[in-house]
Amino acid sequence: MSMKKIGVLTSGGDAPGMNAAVRAVARTALTSGMEVLGIRRGYQGLLSGDVFEMDLRSVSDIIHHGGTMLYTARSKEYNTPEGVQKAADMCRKLGIEGVVVIGGDGSFRGARDLTGAGIPCVCIPGTIDNDVASSEYTVGFDTAMNTAVDMVDRLRDTTESHDRCSVVEVMGRRCGDLALLVGIAVGATVILVPEVPFDFQKDIIDRMQFTQKTGKKHFIIVVAEGVGGVTELAHKIEESTGIETRATVLGHVQRGGSPTLRDRVVASEMGYKAVKLLESGRSNRVIVVREGKVVDLDITEALAMKRPFNKELYDIALKISI
Ligand SMILES: Nc1ncnc2c1ncn2[C@@H]1O[C@H](COP(=O)(O)OP(=O)(O)O)[C@@H](O)[C@H]1O
Ligand SMILES: O=P(O)(O)OC[C@H]1O[C@](O)(COP(=O)(O)O)[C@@H](O)[C@@H]1O
Ligand SMILES: [Mg+2]
Numbered sequence: 001m002s003m004k005k006i007g008v009l010t011s012g013g014d015a016p017g018m019n020a021a022v023r024a025v026a027r028t029a030l031t032s033g034m035e036v037l038g039i040r041r042g043y044q045g046l047l048s049g050d051v052f053e054m055d056l057r058s059v060s061d062i063i064h065h066g067g068t069m070l071y072t073a074r075s076k077e078y079n080t081p082e083g084v085q086k087a088a089d090m091c092r093k094l095g096i097e098g099v100v101v102i103g104g105d106g107s108f109r110g111a112r113d114l115t116g117a118g119i120p121c122v123c124i125p126g127t128i129d130n131d132v133a134s135s136e137y138t139v140g141f142d143t144a145m146n147t148a149v150d151m152v153d154r155l156r157d158t159t160e161s162h163d164r165c166s167v168v169e170v171m172g173r174r175c176g177d178l179a180l181l182v183g184i185a186v187g188a189t190v191i192l193v194p195e196v197p198f199d200f201q202k203d204i205i206d207r208m209q210f211t212q213k214t215g216k217k218h219f220i221i222v223v224a225e226g227v228g229g230v231t232e233l234a235h236k237i238e239e240s241t242g243i244e245t246r247a248t249v250l251g252h253v254q255r256g257g258s259p260t261l262r263d264r265v266v267a268s269e270m271g272y273k274a275v276k277l278l279e280s281g282r283s284n285r286v287i288v289v290r291e292g293k294v295v296d297l298d299i300t301e302a303l304a305m306k307r308p309f310n311k312e313l314y315d316i317a318l319k320i321s322i
Helices: 018-031 042-048 081-094 105-116 141-161 177-186 200-213 230-241 251-255 261-279 299-304 311-320
Strands: 005-010 035-039 051-054 098-103 121-125 165-170 190-192 219-224 245-249 285-290 293-298
Touching: 005 018, 005 042, 005 081, 018 035, 018 098, 018 261, 035 042, 042 081, 042 105, 081 105, 098 105, 098 261, 105 121, 105 299, 121 261, 141 165, 141 177, 141 219, 141 251, 141 261, 165 177, 165 230, 177 190, 177 219, 177 311, 190 200, 190 311, 200 219, 200 230, 219 230, 230 245, 261 285, 261 293, 285 299, 293 299
Parallel strands: 005 035, 005 098, 098 121, 121 285, 165 219, 165 245, 190 219
Antiparallel strands: 035 051, 285 293
């Protein structure tokens, strides 16, 4: 057996399903004869040595909980060459020979740097944004989408009752995936994403007025966080159409809640595979979904990939929500 002790941390924005990944990592490592240290608050906890020994029961009763039992953070100090060196020194002091990092693209960059500083890492994509270019899927995305759909369905009830227009902002940072899929699922008349430029008159007002002529009286417009400006947009729509318009930012509620089956299952498989890679002496890898399968890639290669946007699906959405 190549490694005796590994650490596991969650980093960046929390995502439902992170706990299932932590559970799989801990159980796989422990049953393979390794010691496991839970590192609290991501790289921040690594800098301060905030760790605890995990046993099989440390991860009981967490698979159905949102958030992360390890807590998470965004660490400015770690994001410096000195910070990475300090974290690597702390790993050596604690006897941590490898780390499983569960987080998004930012956390992957941190893992690449830690591997470079002599501590082998393997990453698992955990973020509600689905913005990890190398993976078709990130843990947390399914739960966040379903939460957002549930909330927009509620908005629709009141929007319909008042013959209004609702402009809803969903998360996703610079990625439009959450907005695209939620937009389709709620039948939004307009979906605005950072990947597709839009014209206010043609893509919003003309579309609304066309559907109005065919009898439509209420409207849902889904806007990705990366486009933003929903309050101003709502004012402009009301001014141009005379339709009473309200803006809603769904915000951090999208990050919480019990993970869906998909997030629990993908996280579990990824957690298992991450530990098996470390066990076999392979590091600087990221576990990803490609062509529907859970596989692994080199982190540096993975980080160089460009995220494709599903324009075909976007065009379909426009054709049917009219
Ligand atoms: N280029 C980088 N080099 C080293 N560490 C980084 C880098 N980018 C981000 N990190 C670390 O990873 C943490 C999480 O990244 P962030 O982008 O906030 O979330 P996520 O991993 O979910 O995308 C940051 O707070 C920072 O400590
Ligand atoms: O929680 P914070 O720090 O306010 O950050 C909000 C950001 O975090 C996210 O919820 C998740 O992003 P990350 O997974 O990259 O951390 C984004 O959708 C959003 O832009
Ligand atoms: Mg991110």
